[in-house]
Amino acid sequence: MKTAMMIILIVLSSSFAIANDERKAPKNTGILSVKTTPDSYPVLVDGVLVGMSGVDKPAEFYLSPGIHKIEVRGPNGQVFSKEIEIKKGIRNCICLKVVETKSKRPCPYDVVVEAPEKVREGDLITFVALNRVQNAEQVPLRYKWRISPESAKIISGLGTSSITVDSTGVGGQAIMAELDVTDDIYGKTCFQRAQVKSEVEKISLPEPKSYGFDEFVSRSFDDDKARLDNFAIELQNKPDVQGHIVIFQGTDKKSKTRNKADVLAQRALDYLVRVRGIDPRRIMITQGGFKEKTTYQLWIVPPGAQMPTMR
Structure with missing residues (x-):
C-alpha cells in the first residue's frame, strides 16, 4: 500500500533577506519562504489562507514580527503545522517534500x-x-x-x-x-x-396425522401383491413412518370361503417382510370389522401421529 508522507527537509533556515531581495519589502516585516516538492500546497498563517507554496522556487510571504502559526496542507489530509517567530528583516524558510512510501501491513488479513x-x-x-x-x-x-x-x-x-x-x-x-x-x-x-x-x-409445525394410502377389495392374492408392492415402496421411501393394514372381513360367500381376513393378514405380513424386506416392527395388521367384500385399508402413520380411525 502506497502512502504519502510529508518530510521536512529544511525548517526555519534564517538569513538576512532585505539586502538581497530584488523587491522592496514592506517596512517592519519579516519573510516566510515556503517551498514544497513535488506539488504546490495551500499555506495558512494564523488560520488564514495566504497563498500556495512554491515548487521550482519558494513562495514568499511578508509577515509582521511576532509569533505566527504556519500550516501547509498536504495530500491525504496531512498537515504540517508549527508556530514560528517572525523577526524584522529575517527570512524564515520552510521546505517540505512529499514522498510516497510502500508499507506492508503487519497482517495481510482482517x-x-x-x-x-x-x-x-x-x-x-x-x-x-x-x-x-x-x-x-x-x-x-x-x-x-x-x-x-x-x-x-x-x-x-x-x-x-x-x-x-x-x-x-x-x-x-x-x-x-x-x-x-x-x-x-x-x-x-x-x-x-x-x-x-x-x-x-421458531416454526410451529402442524400436528402429524395418519393418512390413507390405498383401499381395495381383495380379488386374488396376485392382485393384492401389486397393491402391497406400492405400499412397500412408500415405507422404504419414508423410513421413519409405520405401516398399518386394516382388513375388513367380507360377508359374501366368496369372502367367507376364500378371502378370510386372518389368512390374508398373515399372507400380507409374510409378503412384506420376506419378499419386500420391510422390518416387521414397522407393520401393524388389525381386523376392522365387516364389509360386503373382504377389503384392505393401507395406512401410513408418521412419527407422533395417532393410529387411524376405522371407517
Whole structure:
C-alpha cells in the first residue's frame, strides 16, 4: 500500500533577506519562504489562507514580527503545522517534500464473519469469513469454527472460509458462530477471532396425522401383491413412518370361503417382510370389522401421529 508522507527537509533556515531581495519589502516585516516538492500546497498563517507554496522556487510571504502559526496542507489530509517567530528583516524558510512510501501491513488479513440476521427454523445458514484487506498478500489461512448451541449442526465447510449450519431444532434461539483465523507465516502475531449470530425463528409445525394410502377389495392374492408392492415402496421411501393394514372381513360367500381376513393378514405380513424386506416392527395388521367384500385399508402413520380411525 502506497502512502504519502510529508518530510521536512529544511525548517526555519534564517538569513538576512532585505539586502538581497530584488523587491522592496514592506517596512517592519519579516519573510516566510515556503517551498514544497513535488506539488504546490495551500499555506495558512494564523488560520488564514495566504497563498500556495512554491515548487521550482519558494513562495514568499511578508509577515509582521511576532509569533505566527504556519500550516501547509498536504495530500491525504496531512498537515504540517508549527508556530514560528517572525523577526524584522529575517527570512524564515520552510521546505517540505512529499514522498510516497510502500508499507506492508503487519497482517495481510482482517477477517469479519457474515451471516443472515434472522432465519426460520429448519433453514440452512451459511456463515462466511471475509477478508477486508484489499490486494492482500496471499497467505494460506487456517479456519477453526465453533457453533453454539450444540443442537445446531455443521453439515459442511469445516476448515474452510465458510460453513453451512442446519437450524433444525434451534427455533427460538440464536446460533452463534465463532471463528479463529491463523496462518503458518505470521502465527500468533496475526491471530484473529471473529463471531456473528443468527436469530432462528421458531416454526410451529402442524400436528402429524395418519393418512390413507390405498383401499381395495381383495380379488386374488396376485392382485393384492401389486397393491402391497406400492405400499412397500412408500415405507422404504419414508423410513421413519409405520405401516398399518386394516382388513375388513367380507360377508359374501366368496369372502367367507376364500378371502378370510386372518389368512390374508398373515399372507400380507409374510409378503412384506420376506419378499419386500420391510422390518416387521414397522407393520401393524388389525381386523376392522365387516364389509360386503373382504377389503384392505393401507395406512401410513408418521412419527407422533395417532393410529387411524376405522371407517
